Every structure is written in structure tokens, then in C-alpha cells.
Amino acid sequence: MRWYDQSGRHLPWRNLRNPYAIWLSEVILQQTRVDQGLKYWERFLRELPTVQHLASAPESHIKGLWSGLGYYRRADLLHRGAKQIVTDGWPKGYKAWLGVPGIGPYTAAALASIVDGEVVPALDGNAYRVYSRVADWSEPIESSQSKAFIYSFALGHLHPKRPGDFNQAVMDLAQAICTPKKPKCSECPLHDSCAARRAGTAELLPVKSRKLKVVNQDMHFAVPRRGHLFGLIQRPLGGIWSGLYTLPELATVPPEFTPQILEHRLSHRRLKLHFYSEFAGSSEPEIWLTYEEWSARGMPQAFVHWLTNFPYI
Ligand code: SF4
Incomplete structure (x- = not known):
């Protein structure tokens, strides 16, 4: 958020709490660049300053204001949306925004999060x-x-x-x-x-x-051991071996140790794995497990491969 506060784009609707102005900006920007949409947004707000003005405006007026933006169906949907909002009140939350004509899942989530503060x-x-x-x-x-x-x-x-x-x-x-x-x-x-x-x-x-x-990737691992126990860390969610336990990966290679090297292929990676069996790493592992306990928690195939080639069990 620090980056956004310092370097985010300064757009006029971002400082407003007015749902009409924000909804209008989201609809206008659905298929339009910001620099082009900005003047249309200003023109709409100047001529039709509230959702009530928009709902009661003649179709020809709205089409005129929209002229040049393309995708005229959006103008029709905007008009229908305004009429619905005037009748039913402003939507509250993601599901309610989805019920407004012209609002799909992305725009509904954007509006629910910006206007209503919903975490979506x-x-x-x-x-x-x-x-x-x-x-x-x-x-x-x-x-x-x-x-x-x-x-x-x-x-x-x-x-x-x-x-x-x-x-x-x-x-x-x-x-x-x-x-x-x-x-x-x-x-x-x-x-x-x-x-x-x-x-x-x-x-x-x-x-x-x-x-x-396929990309080539080198990975380096410390090998913390206590008898039959391996010192492991849980991988971050999302990346390679998401959420599984592995040996601690090293950000820098310890030059004084010679690794055991193994090649292992994943769907889009050709891994070259370096295991420093003499080096326990510089930080404490999160958990100590036997081979069986590690397997029961889901051992990545690359580590099965390593322990088949260099058994420590
Ligand atoms: S790939 Fe990652 S680090 Fe690079 S610009 Fe995108 S988010 Fe940032």
C-alpha cells in the first residue's frame, strides 16, 4: 500500500466517496483507456450530476454524451442500471452489484471493494x-x-x-x-x-x-540432520512445491562445500538441484521429521529422487 500511496495514479474518482461517480468511472473504463475515459466521465458528471439525473435523461442525451466511446450497448446498460438503482437503492456488496445491468464479476468486485469496503x-x-x-x-x-x-x-x-x-x-x-x-x-x-x-x-x-x-533453474539446499530426522521448512503458497515441506533452500551458495547434484524435470522447469550434505544452513528449520513422517506430509518427487540416489534413511 505504501507504493500505491506514493506512486499510484492520481485519478479524480479515487478521492471521492460518491458511489455514482465511482460506478460511472468503472463503467466508462470497462473497454476504454483512462486518458480517453476521463473527459467522458467529467462530461457525464457535469451534465448528469446524480443517478436520478441519469435515470430520467432521454436516451438520445445519454447516447450523445457517450458518442465516440464505442460499445454503445454500455450506454444502454448504464441507463438501465441508473433506473434500477433509483428504484431499488444503491447495491451493497459484491452479489448486489452483480445484479446491476452491465456489471460483470470484475466490476462488481471493484465496486464492492471501493464503495462498500468489501474484502473481495x-x-x-x-x-x-x-x-x-x-x-x-x-x-x-x-x-x-x-x-x-x-x-x-x-x-x-x-x-x-x-x-x-x-x-x-x-x-x-x-x-x-x-x-x-x-x-x-x-x-x-x-x-x-x-x-x-x-x-x-x-x-x-x-x-x-x-x-x-521449459526453463532451466538451479536450486541449492542445506541438509540439516539430527540422526534420522531431516530439518525442513514449509514452502510458500503458490511457488514451486507450494505448501509442501522441503529442505531449506539457500539464497547464496556456500562456496566451501561441494554439493551432490541431481537433475529433475518438472512440467515447465528443468531443475538442477544442489544438495549440500555437509552444510546445515544458518537458520533453524521449522520442523524435524523422519523420512516416513516427511513422506506422509507430501514429499516432492525431487526429494524422493534425491534420497533414492543418496540414501540417508
Ligand atoms: S514479475 Fe513480480 S517482481 Fe516483476 S514486476 Fe511483476 S510482480 Fe513485480
């Missing part, structure tokens, strides 16, 4: 790109599995007190920094926490189809 992620192509990279999510993004994962990942990261600002921050980040090609990772506020940046896969994500490019 607004997910369009831009947001999917950012979240899939931060989580290093490599399944095809259109799949239902991906949609469910990204939804819960985003929900888990939304700011509980500023969900609307958080959704808008993700949009700004997607447009200014986490761009489809050549993302500016060195300027990104998520630089340290982004799993795709660490793995070097940012430009490959989100995956559009199952035709994946």
Missing part, C-alpha cells in the same frame, strides 16, 4: 498476470483450477482495511510495472516477495495454454 479481489487479465507471477503459478490461467487458486491467493493478500485501494494498486502495478512483456522487476514493490521474479519465470507467466516453454 477484483480479477481481470491484468490482476491475473500480477498474481500468477507473484505466486509463480504455472497452470494454464483459464483453467478452473487456476481461477480458484488465484482467487484464494488474492483473497489471502487483500488489505483487510483498504480492499478497494489494494485492488486499484494491483491494477496500477499491472499497467506501470508488471507489464506483459519486460516487467520492471527492479522497480517493483513486490521484488523481494515475487516467486516468479526469483525463479526467472516472470515473462513466461501467466501461462495461456499447455504449450509450455
Whole structure:
């Protein structure tokens, strides 16, 4: 949120608490660039300053104000939406916004979070790109599995007190920094926490189809041991081996130790794994488990492979 407060775009509706002005901005920007939509938004507010004015305006007036924006069906839906709101009152929350003509899941989530403060992620192509990279999510993004994962990942990261600002921050980040090609990772506020940046896969994500490019990746692991126990950490959600227990991964290679090296193939990665069996790492593992206990919690195949080649059990 610090980045958004300092570097987010200054858009006039962002400082308002007026649901009419915010709803209007979301509808106008559905298929329109901000610089183009801004003058239409100002013109609508000047000529039809409240939802009541919009609802009672003749269709020809609305079409005239909309002229040049294209997708005229949006103008019809806006008019119908205004009439419904005047009759039923302002919607409260995501489900209610979905019931307004012209409002789909993304816009409903954006409005519910901005206007009502509801903690709900607004997910369009831009947001999917950012979240899939931060989580290093490599399944095809259109799949239902991906949609469910990204939804819960985003929900888990939304700011509980500023969900609307958080959704808008993700949009700004997607447009200014986490761009489809050549993302500016060195300027990104998520630089340290982004799993795709660490793995070097940012430009490959989100995956559009199952035709994946394979990337080479080196990973280095300490091997903390206490007799038959292995010292393990739980992997972060989203990245490689999401949520499973592995040996602690090393950010820097300990030069005085010689690793055991193993190659292992995942769907879109060719891993070169370096195990430093003489090096226990510099921080305490989260948990100590026997091989059987580790297996019972879900041991990644790469570690089964390692223990088959270099048994310590
Ligand atoms: S670090 Fe790079 S890939 Fe990750 S969110 Fe930022 S710009 Fe996108």
C-alpha cells in the first residue's frame, strides 16, 4: 500500500466517496483507456450530476454524451442500471452489484471493494498476470483450477482495511510495472516477495495454454540432520512445491562445500538441484521429521529422487 500511496495514479474518482461517480468511472473504463475515459466521465458528471439525473435523461442525451466511446450497448446498460438503482437503492456488496445491468464479476468486485469496503479481489487479465507471477503459478490461467487458486491467493493478500485501494494498486502495478512483456522487476514493490521474479519465470507467466516453454533453474539446499530426522521448512503458497515441506533452500551458495547434484524435470522447469550434505544452513528449520513422517506430509518427487540416489534413511 505504501507504493500505491506514493506512486499510484492520481485519478479524480479515487478521492471521492460518491458511489455514482465511482460506478460511472468503472463503467466508462470497462473497454476504454483512462486518458480517453476521463473527459467522458467529467462530461457525464457535469451534465448528469446524480443517478436520478441519469435515470430520467432521454436516451438520445445519454447516447450523445457517450458518442465516440464505442460499445454503445454500455450506454444502454448504464441507463438501465441508473433506473434500477433509483428504484431499488444503491447495491451493497459484491452479489448486489452483480445484479446491476452491465456489471460483470470484475466490476462488481471493484465496486464492492471501493464503495462498500468489501474484502473481495477484483480479477481481470491484468490482476491475473500480477498474481500468477507473484505466486509463480504455472497452470494454464483459464483453467478452473487456476481461477480458484488465484482467487484464494488474492483473497489471502487483500488489505483487510483498504480492499478497494489494494485492488486499484494491483491494477496500477499491472499497467506501470508488471507489464506483459519486460516487467520492471527492479522497480517493483513486490521484488523481494515475487516467486516468479526469483525463479526467472516472470515473462513466461501467466501461462495461456499447455504449450509450455521449459526453463532451466538451479536450486541449492542445506541438509540439516539430527540422526534420522531431516530439518525442513514449509514452502510458500503458490511457488514451486507450494505448501509442501522441503529442505531449506539457500539464497547464496556456500562456496566451501561441494554439493551432490541431481537433475529433475518438472512440467515447465528443468531443475538442477544442489544438495549440500555437509552444510546445515544458518537458520533453524521449522520442523524435524523422519523420512516416513516427511513422506506422509507430501514429499516432492525431487526429494524422493534425491534420497533414492543418496540414501540417508
Ligand atoms: S517482481 Fe516483476 S514479475 Fe513480480 S510482480 Fe513485480 S514486476 Fe511483476
